[in-house]
Amino acid sequence: MSGTVEPESVVSTRGLNKYFGGVRALADVSVNIHAGQVLALVGDNGAGKSTFTRVISGMDRPDAGQLFYGDELVLKPTARHAQRYGIEVVPQHLALCDNLSAAMNVVLGDPPLRWHIGKFGWIDRHAARELARESVRGVGARLDDYDSPIRRMSGGQRQAIAIGRALLRGGRMVIFDEPTAALGVRQREATLGLIRQVADRGLAAVVISHSIDDVFSVADRIVAFRLGRVVLDSAIEDTDRDAVKFAMEGLHRGLQ
Numbered sequence: 001m002s003g004t005v006e007p008e009s010v011v012s013t014r015g016l017n018k019y020f021g022g023v024r025a026l027a028d029v030s031v032n033i034h035a036g037q038v039l040a041l042v043g044d045n046g047a048g049k050s051t052f053t054r055v056i057s058g059m060d061r062p063d064a065g066q067l068f069y070g071d072e073l074v075l076k077p078t079a080r081h082a083q084r085y086g087i088e089v090v091p092q093h094l095a096l097c098d099n100l101s102a103a104m105n106v107v108l109g110d111p112p113l114r115w116h117i118g119k120f121g122w123i124d125r126h127a128a129r130e131l132a133r134e135s136v137r138g139v140g141a142r143l144d145d146y147d148s149p150i151r152r153m154s155g156g157q158r159q160a161i162a163i164g165r166a167l168l169r170g171g172r173m174v175i176f177d178e179p180t181a182a183l184g185v186r187q188r189e190a191t192l193g194l195i196r197q198v199a200d201r202g203l204a205a206v207v208i209s210h211s212i213d214d215v216f217s218v219a220d221r222i223v224a225f226r227l228g229r230v231v232l233d234s235a236i237e238d239t240d241r242d243a244v245k246f247a248m249e250g251l252h253r254g255l256q
């Protein structure tokens with residue numbers, strides 16, 4: 001980032017705490033998440049990354065602390081509220097329907113209708129295909145086929161479909177939990193490209209990753225968790241791999 005203007009916060013938290021029995025999964029977590037940036041969340045297993053994304057997307061209720069959507073303090077966050085605000089989660093195991101086409105997967109839940117009586121109607125397949133094509137292209141991806149079942153599509157193509165769906169719903173933030181974990185080298189590149197596109201289109205992209213290489217190639221900012229606490233929150237250009245690893249392990253570099 002350049003200049004002195006603070007970028008717009010899409011979601012911010014102040015002193016979030018979350019307990020599971022005796023485990024403090026989140027400890028006083030205050031983070032601002034900005035539009036147009038890729039934020040990487042890192043930390044060992046159990047550090048609190050998924051819990052943090054579950055709280056901001058309304059799936060887990062915090063025990064204490066504040067959550068803001070834009071300027072609005074959200075008193076009782078729910079997944080519905082998060083969805084209405086425009087927070088989309090691309091799940092680790094992509095929740096796509098193998099037996100449906102790419103077009104239908106993109107418009108799933110809110111398909112364009114040719115006619116309807118109340119809730120029931122006839123899906124406009126041509127409009128669905130055009131909507132799907134437009135939103136998948138919007139993230140710089142291409143599919144050859146929008147009409148056959150997606151069963152044989154690659155992980156990267158599926159991700160493009162999931163992100164297209166998120167954009168079509170008018171998203172402000174897309175959360176990716178370990179998006180490259182199961183992918184080969186080329187698909188990984190494609191997925192990182194998609195994540196970049198999400199931020200370049202002005203949305204906030206939040207990526208949980210174990211790959212320090214991925215983080216340093218795609219993120220604008222990095223937040224490291226350790227035992228539920230934020231132990232590092234830095235612009236990517238102001239930190240390096242060693243500093244991130246040390247923070248994750250609870251160590252300090254040098255004597256200072």
Ligand SMILES: Nc1ncnc2c1ncn2[C@@H]1O[C@H](COP(=O)(O)OP(=O)(O)O)[C@@H](O)[C@H]1O
Nearest residue numbers: 020023025043044045046047048049050051052
């Ligand atoms: N639903 C749950 N029930 C009980 N403990 C949980 C639950 N979800 C997370 N935890 C605990 O909270 C801590 C943080 O977990 P999590 O947010 O999943 O970490 P990460 O995603 O960084 O691996 C861990 O100690 C984990 O065991």
Ligand SMILES: [Mg+2]
Nearest residue numbers: 046049050051
């Ligand atoms: Mg996790």
